[in-house]
Structure formats: structure tokens, C-alpha cells
Amino acid sequence: MNIGPDVGVVIAAAGSGTRVGGKELKQFRWVAGKPMLLHSLQRFQERPDVGMVVCVLPFSAVGDPPPWIFQCDTERMIVSVGGATRAESVRNGIGELPESCRIVLVHDAARPLVTDETIDRVIAEARAGRGAVAGLPVVDTLKRVDANGRIAGTVDRAGLWRAQTPQGFPREMIIRAHERAVVSGIDATDDAALCEADGATVVVVPGSERALKVTDEADFARADALKRLKS
Ligand code: CTP
């Protein structure tokens, strides 16, 4: 069955990268061979099931985006303006997606090395009517530590996962969750949390260590190394 390009992608790229610091925004800096945001923009556009990608940029960049952003299928790319929080940025991006996008994926520009297999898994779950989060099981032993560095307890890691992006949802599910979040004043660091709070079924699918989130300066070198190792 030919479903057509019914997947819409929102790439959250409107943060200010305070933990990395520096003059250039982290999502515009080069990593693993090209500007960070361009990695995911191109990766999603390589897929025939993707009908539109919205790049949500900081207000300061929207009027004059970096020229490399147009190294893509510009017919399937929209630039949108971000908000004060990640959730607000994502909401703005979702608002730009055409009606034909029945499946909505949300992805962090700060995860440049997302794999196609992970995207496949997330889309498959969303097509089945569930929210889906790429994630990895926690393998380290977890300690709860007080302000003095003293261990207050060991946390059972059974059933604990690290949530990544992309996260995918049926269009109605994610729109409703964001609308309700606005009404009830909920903020969250990912979109799945808003759907969970709304009572929707959200599952986790295997993500990848490659899809690390570039958070601090050392992560640039880590992403470069991962790209060299496994591309
Ligand atoms: N993001 C966004 N809008 C915001 C805040 C964050 O679109 N108001 C995006 C970032 O651009 C990033 C993703 O959300 O791709 C995950 O955020 P994070 O890694 O925390 O990036 P920043 O918020 O930019 O970094 P920091 O928290 O260090 O300031």
C-alpha cells in the first residue's frame, strides 16, 4: 500500500546552547562533517515518507538563516520561530505542518546522528496509533546523592530508560497534548511527557548511542568520533 509522504518532522533548533557557550549557536556549529542542524534536516528529507520538515530557529536567526540550511529540498522545508521553552518551540513548529502530515515526529537538532532504523521504529509505532520514544535502557548503577556528595541510596535501574529523540505521534495525539499542556501550564523536557500527562499510550523503541545529545563542548569530539567509527 502506498501511504504517501504523510510524516511531518519538527526539528527543535531554537535553543541558546548556554552549556556549550561561545559566539556561534551549537546547532549551527560544524560537527561530524557539517553544520549540526543540517545532519538531521538531510537525514529526514532522505526519506520518501517525509512530506515536510519544519526547522524551528531562534528569533534572531529566522530573518536571516544560515545559507547552508537551504542545502535541502526547499519545497519540503519550512523555517519557524522558536519560543522561550523547548515545548513552546515545538508547538510553533507543529503549527506549521500541513494537514497532510498525519504522523508527527519531533527531533532535537542537538542529536545530529540519528539513525534511519530508529526513525523507522518510531514511525511504525506512531502509525499503529501509539506515541513512541527512541530510548536506551540504563546500564549503570544509579545512586541518589546529597549535596555533600554522600550517597543517600541506590536506585533500582530495572525499567529505567534514557529518552532520546525522535519521538513520534499520531497528529491528533500530539496536538491535543500540547493544547492541554498550555491550559494546565505544564512544561516538560520532551513531548512524550506531555502525551503521558494526557493519558495517551506512549512506548519506547530502541534508539542508538550514536544519537547522543550534544550538550557540552566535549560532546562535539564525541560526535565526531562516533561518526568516524560507524558511518
Ligand atoms: N530548543 C528549542 N527551543 C528552546 C530550547 C531548546 O528548540 N527554547 C532545542 C535546542 O535547540 C535543542 C533541543 O531543544 O536542539 C534540546 O535542548 P538542549 O540540548 O537543552 O539545547 P539548548 O537549550 O540550546 O542548550 P542549553 O540547555 O545548554 O542552553
Ligand code: MG
Ligand atoms: Mg536547554
